Amino acid sequence: MKSTVETLSPTRVRLSVEVPFEELAPYINEAYKSVGQQIRVPGFRPGKAPRQVIDQRIGRDSVYAQAMDPAVQANLNKAVTENEVNALGRPELTEVKPIEEGKPFEFTVETDVTPKFELPDFASLKVTVEAGDVTEEDVDKDLESQRLRFSSLKAVERPAADGDFVQIDLRATQNGEEVEGGSVTGMSHEVGSGNLLDGLDEALVGMSAGDEKTIESTLAGEQEGENAQVEVKVTQVKERELPDLDDDFAEMASPYDTLEELRTATRERLENQGRTAKANEARTKTLEALIEAVELPLPEKTVTDEVEHTRGHLLEQVQQVAGGFEEYLQMVGKSAEEFDQELRDDVESNLRQSIVLGQIARERELEVSGELMTAEVVRQAQQRGVPQDQFQRFVDELRTNGGLQQIAASLRQQLALEEVVKEASVVDASGTELSEEDLFPGRAAAEAEAAGDDEGDSDESEDRDAEDRN
Known part of the structure; x- marks a missing residue:
């Protein structure tokens, strides 16, 4: 096999590969074997038909075509190794010539590489x-x-203060009409937590059980950002008792x-x-x-491919959580453009880390035990x-x-x-x-303990050997 590398950019190369016909024998043999198992030839058991018969039935070119994919993959891997190409992503087959009897098999690929x-x-x-x-x-x-x-909660007969828990009923209206899904009764809320509507906590301070008040607030959910009048009724005030x-x-x-x-x-x-x-x-x-x-x-094609792959995976998760992409964006408060930009930034950051740390690992010859x-x-x-x-x-x-x-x-x-x-x-x-x-907290102690265990195992082995000799 012969191969050459042409640099197209700092992050992309073209590999041209030429494989002598005689080196294709393993792939052609496997193709004949596979085809022979698939076709039925009268007078021959499956897989036992001679090549000449298979050539007559389906044509030699069809068999050679089936040998092309494994031949490309195997020889591409050899070319990448021999030329020390640090390929990124999936190589793109840009040109391939059919296998012809007695002629070299030639193909060309382009691939992103580590710059x-x-x-x-x-x-x-x-x-x-x-x-x-x-x-x-x-x-x-x-x-x-x-x-x-x-802590525990105890009902009190006094106005609510920050840190108290209140049981409240809420009813939101716009122009006198109740907002769909805008009413709730018996909700427990910690005053001052800021977990509900804007302005609610301020309104609750000083209210006692039975008090009612109407506030102007901003809605969430489908009417997010819209103003509404919210009727607030306190049904109970509780204070936290700490041990x-x-x-x-x-x-x-x-x-x-x-x-x-x-x-x-x-x-x-x-x-x-x-x-x-x-x-x-x-x-x-x-x-x-x-x-x-x-x-x-960074290689643009690898980044784009990884963005699309990651985006597809995230969309599957989003559908399970939010039911749809638009609903998810509304839930997290982002536009589609912001989502895509953050995704691309994450992909580029992860790719940079992978490339840089990968080179350090190669230069330091680091291996995982x-x-x-x-x-x-x-x-x-x-x-x-x-x-x-x-x-x-x-x-x-x-x-x-x-x-x-x-x-x-x-x-x-x-x-x-x-x-x-x-x-x-x-x-x-x-x-x-x-x-x-x-x-590296705790590592020295763990290594010392492991070394002690190994030494103990060695001493036990020596003691057993001594006993055997005696």
């Missing part, structure tokens, strides 16, 4: 993370939220016996969350700095609620639909990003450089 670009010096990337240390105020705020979860923050509360709301133990556990939980948040922020901002430092033209791959597959199975007896079926489905390849590619990109994070300058808001433990 050539220079990676920056990772040490030159400067990143500042904002996530700070846990304060006593943070602990107090979290404990207060825990109290809220165990005392003491040892009894700690025992009721947690596995701990005292408030001090609960406070300590809360602080530790917040600190763990803070460490994770700081590490995630460091990764996100380092990736942003990396992408910004790279000049990278079996242990890491297995751990991620198990994590995804648990996340999706796959029963243990269905795990192998889950893995087989991933293998069939390309899911395992996608997981491996994603993990490889994560490894590449970690290489960048290790070398970049990452500091907190005070200017203090983050340690490796800050960037």
Whole structure:
């Protein structure tokens, strides 16, 4: 096989491939075998008819035509590998000549490719993370939220105030006519939450059970943006009762016996969350700095194809959630143009990340270990609620639909990003450089534990060998 590459643009090439006729034998043989199984020739069992008979029945050109697709695919893959073409998307067959007896088979494809670009010096990337240390105020705020979860509501005979819960009836009218779907009775609402109509919370403050009031407000839903008169009637006012923050509360709301133990556990939980948040922020901002430092033209056809593919997938989901695209746009408050632009921006961002991190992985020769791959597959199975007896079926489905390849590619990109994070300058808001433990919390301890387990297994093996010798 011979092949040549012609650069059409920084992101697209043309591959011309010429395959000697004798190298087509495997594909032609398979085509004869397939055709022989399909046709019925008197005097011969299926698949046993000689080639000459098959040629007479359907024509040699028809058999050769069936051999073309596998011949193109196999030799295209060889040409891509031999010429070190980093193809993106699906190659486009632009010209192909029929297979002719004794003549070379020629075809031409065009494909988008990864553009050539220079990676920056990772040490030159400067990143500042904002996530700070846990304060006593943070602990107090979290404990207060825990109290809220165990609060109760008690009916009171007084005017409503911010933070109270009221039971209300609403009726919306326009020009004296009731708005369709604009009435509701017995609705519970927290005063001051801002979850309902504009101006409602302000009107509710000071109203008591039995009070009525009419306000001017803006409607939502099908009449979104239109003004209406809304009649408000309060039928009940309730205040929130919070449990005392003491040892009894700690025992009721947690596995701990005292408030001090609960406070300590809360602080530790917040600190763990803070460490994770700081590490995630460091990764996100380092990736942003990396992408910004790279000049990278994107292949238009690959972007367009991916936008259309993603858009089709999203539309299927939208129909399940909102019933239709227009209804979805109305629900999220976007125009079709805004939706399409955001989609394109996301596709371009993901493609840039994939290209840049892919090159880092190739240059650093990064590979995903079996242990890491297995751990991620198990994590995804648990996340999706796959029963243990269905795990192998889950893995087989991933293998069939390309899911395992996608997981491996994603993990490889994560490894590449970690290489960048290790070398970049990452500091907190005070200017203090983050340690490796800050960037990868818990990893050193996990690796040390794994190393200890391996050493223990080795010692046990040596002990067994010694016993066998004795």
